[in-house]
Amino acid sequence: SKLACERYKRALDEHLPEEYSEVVITTEGDRRAAIQKLVTESRERYGHLDPESIRKRIVTNFKEEEYPKILIVTEMLLTGFDAPNLQVMYLDKLLKEHRLLQAIARTNRPYKDIKEAGLVIDYVGILKEFKRALEAYSSGDIERVLLDYEGLREEFGKTIRDTLTIFQDLRRDYERETLLRAIEILTSQDKDKEFVEKYKKLRKIFELLGPHEVRLSHLEDYKWLSAIYTYYLKVVIQRPVDEALVQRFYDKTVQFIHKATEIEKLDDLPVIEFDENYLQRLEEKVKNRKERAANMLFTLNRFILVDRHRNPVYESLADKVERLLSMWKEKTRDYRKIYEECLKIIKEKEELSKRQRALGFSDLEYSILLELEKSINGPNDFVPLVKELSRSLQNHLFAGWIQQATAQKEVEREIRRFVRKLKGKFGLSFDEMNRLHSKLADKVKNYGS
Secondary structure: HHHHHHHHHHHHHOOOOOEEEEEEOOOOOOOHHHHHHHOOOOOOOOOOOOHHHHHHHHHHHHHHOOOEEEEEEEOOOOOOOOOOOOOEEEEOOOOOOHHHHHHHHHHHOEEEOOOHHHEEEEEOOOHHHHHOOOOOOOOHHOOOOOOOOHHHHHHHHHHHHHHHHHHHOOOOOOHHHHHHHHHHHHHOOOOOHHHHHHHHHHHHHHHOOOHHHHHHHHHHHHHHHHHHHHHHHHHHHOOOOOOHHHHHHHHHHHHHHOOOHHHHHHHHHOOOOOOHHHHHHHHHHHOHHHHHHHHHHHHHHHHHOOHHOOOHHHHHHHHHHHHHHHHHHHHHHHHHHHHHHHHHHEEEEEEEHHHHHOOOOOOHHHHHHHHHHHOOOOOOOOOHHHHHHHHHOOOOOOOHHHHHHHHHHHHHHHHHHHHHHHHHOOOHHHHHHHHHHHHHHHHHHHOOO
């Protein structure tokens, strides 16, 4: 009832700051003193807005701001309330059929790969009503829609055990050597995707379990796996987890795990930007040579291989990085050699980028130049030839040209004319000419679109 909502608000205010909770009910026409006092207090807090505007402001603040954290409702917001950050529903009113399903759906809505389920605290015994409400659905549709605490407890323990098997031969400590070995296992055996999925599942269940004793019995295992996950993010993915979302949705993980000294040290590991000062900052911030080699390798992997088709310099180095990744996956990986080869690639990348700037070449022009130097042997000066091709293509590479058949034919004709000239000038065979034509056409489609 509305009076019950008012009483909940007063009780909560005795134990929590007033801004933690808000009542969302219709008050128009209700002259009871307790309800009118709520109305007066709300208008004082929200600048004397009308009741409907106040309700909208409260809902918006719940979705987007830190406060309120608790909404107290009786009938409102069970339908049409779209707040995927809603995590827990305390239910002390008997709901039936579609209204019960709607209320649970509001709580269960997934959110940004951070939340995949909600928690319903049942004070009235809704399980029979829930089963009755689901009778219209097939068993396959409703499987695992509702899990009790015992099911969560068992799932948490099983997922912990399954995840630990990935690292079954590893010492359970927080030494960087151990964590680096964990990264080797994940990346060389292609286990990283499996590990990330299992860890995120653990993190979600850990929050749902609340003060359950199973959390404490597995706390050390979960903390160790959290250390590996944090280290993996910093070294391989090279980005910290979204701190704002973690603080908001995983406060128990933050409280019990990330505040631990071992994890705090890993949270402080720097993510080093891949620019002209990368090597200098790497030397300053990462002292361990093996860690440095791993950082360099996964930085190259993230930029060179992922962005290879958006940058001609990266594209020219991609094969070398792929060979290094193959070397990394060998059981007898040589960190010294990996470090030295990474160093060569990074320095080559810097030289190539510097040369592009000095020439004043666009990405298209530079990609053509690098391809000519790769495909045609000898100490040749291709710069004037590249400029010549660039000028001949200039009028054809307008926005959307690649979708127009006529424009495509004109571009093909210019490239073919250019390659025929190269055949005569450098004595290319017909096969060499055709291969070069195909590669240059790909460059133009990629960088000239």
